[in-house]
Amino acid sequence: xxxxxxxxxxxQSYAFYSGVLALKTxxxxxxxxxxxxxxxxxxxxxxxxIKNGFVKFDDPDVERVRRAxxxxxxNIPAFWLLGGLYLTTGPETTTAITLFRVYTIGRxxxxxxxxxxxxxxxxxxxxxxxxxxxxxYMGVKVVSFYASAL
Amino acid sequence: xxxxxxxxxxxQSYAFYSGVLALKTxxxxxxxxxxxxxxxxxxxxxxxxIKNGFVKFDDPDVERVRRAxxxxxxNIPAFWLLGGLYLTTGPETTTAITLFRVYTIGRxxxxxxxxxxxxxxxxxxxxxxxxxxxxxYMGVKVVSFYASAL
Amino acid sequence: xxxxxxxxxxxQSYAFYSGVLALKTxxxxxxxxxxxxxxxxxxxxxxxxIKNGFVKFDDPDVERVRRAxxxxxxNIPAFWLLGGLYLTTGPETTTAITLFRVYTIGRxxxxxxxxxxxxxxxxxxxxxxxxxxxxxYMGVKVVSFYASAL
Numbered sequence: 001x002x003x004x005x006x007x008x009x010x011x012q013s014y015a016f017y018s019g020v021l022a023l024k025t026x027x028x029x030x031x032x033x034x035x036x037x038x039x040x041x042x043x044x045x046x047x048x049x050i051k052n053g054f055v056k057f058d059d060p061d062v063e064r065v066r067r068a069x070x071x072x073x074x075n076i077p078a079f080w081l082l083g084g085l086y087l088t089t090g091p092e093t094t095t096a097i098t099l100f101r102v103y104t105i106g107r108x109x110x111x112x113x114x115x116x117x118x119x120x121x122x123x124x125x126x127x128x129x130x131x132x133x134x135x136x137y138m139g140v141k142v143v144s145f146y147a148s149a150l
Numbered sequence: 151x152x153x154x155x156x157x158x159x160x161x162q163s164y165a166f167y168s169g170v171l172a173l174k175t176x177x178x179x180x181x182x183x184x185x186x187x188x189x190x191x192x193x194x195x196x197x198x199x200i201k202n203g204f205v206k207f208d209d210p211d212v213e214r215v216r217r218a219x220x221x222x223x224x225n226i227p228a229f230w231l232l233g234g235l236y237l238t239t240g241p242e243t244t245t246a247i248t249l250f251r252v253y254t255i256g257r258x259x260x261x262x263x264x265x266x267x268x269x270x271x272x273x274x275x276x277x278x279x280x281x282x283x284x285x286x287y288m289g290v291k292v293v294s295f296y297a298s299a300l
Numbered sequence: 301x302x303x304x305x306x307x308x309x310x311x312q313s314y315a316f317y318s319g320v321l322a323l324k325t326x327x328x329x330x331x332x333x334x335x336x337x338x339x340x341x342x343x344x345x346x347x348x349x350i351k352n353g354f355v356k357f358d359d360p361d362v363e364r365v366r367r368a369x370x371x372x373x374x375n376i377p378a379f380w381l382l383g384g385l386y387l388t389t390g391p392e393t394t395t396a397i398t399l400f401r402v403y404t405i406g407r408x409x410x411x412x413x414x415x416x417x418x419x420x421x422x423x424x425x426x427x428x429x430x431x432x433x434x435x436x437y438m439g440v441k442v443v444s445f446y447a448s449a450l
Contacts, residue, residue, distance in 0.1 A: 006388045015385050016449040019442035022378045029374055043367055046421050067193055074179055077227045077377045078172045085165050088156045121196050142169035149166040217343060224329055227377045228322045235315050238306045271346050285326060292319035299316040
């Protein structure tokens, strides 16, 4: 439990999947922009000149992508923090790598079933819930490991 | 000012309170879900089948929890970053631990007086303002410490 | 590619600009509060007593600041993560420092042209796009560097 070492396979896994999740989250901004362009629906007056569009705040397709994006913001930064701190609690390497991998797959599926190809529930519930449980697990590990610091 | 050492009491305090804040923020998602279920108010058509609910975007109870959650997203990731960098500026251990502790208590109270048991102002203002001032303090410390990197 | 060393100029640059970006993001909360006060437009019933204001969710000035703030939340935490991981991939010091500097200038300009003094497009598009491309670049660097951890 010394400093972070980026030659540790679990830390490398954390770096890889955290990077993938960052790119995935940035992709939601691109998806919002694309949906706005296709539907000519913008949030700012100055944007409407680009494509003869109009200002509208309740387009269902745009808002669906925005909800998926906000859900990323509610979850993925917490993963970056918890995943990093979890590594300092001395987890089994294979456990840590599996958690990071399943978390990332879950969040990618969540974006797909929420914003790209909406599916009936419980598709979104499961793809939200499993990564969420992984974060709770890592959070409880971190807090109990450092509980003497209360 | 070498690398992070997780056997330093201030770093352990940072890890503990950051983990607590992550779990608290995740709790807001649970609270939103619970409020949606109780009031049968959902944001997506595919969710309404679960409980014979309906799509509604302006339920006051759901929106209040969502505002409290968004306020967490506006504040807590900034704490994770600033708290971590502040530790590299060589603060007094007891000062750092006190700041992390007060920050966390403030943010927990903020969630309570905003989303769980709404109280008259200035309850929310104070529980928002003190953590906010702590972040400003840490931010100024970090920026001035590394100012030669401008 | 050992642990983070805060005596490395690129790491110091990361710490400085990350701190600046955190303070800038916190400034958006202050700007929202100020706009709410000036226009007496609040999101919560308990806030309206402060200034004889009223509850309103679609004031164009307040919503513009809030969109700029949300755009920060969509971008800046991803920079904190990607910038930090990018440093572990062994970049040229001057390249890293230049990316951090341009990113920060871009995001500050973005806030100005979005929320403080709205300008015609493509002012906001450019000040959003260049930092966004920098994040994509760093993200691809991180993911490809750690690709063996897949």
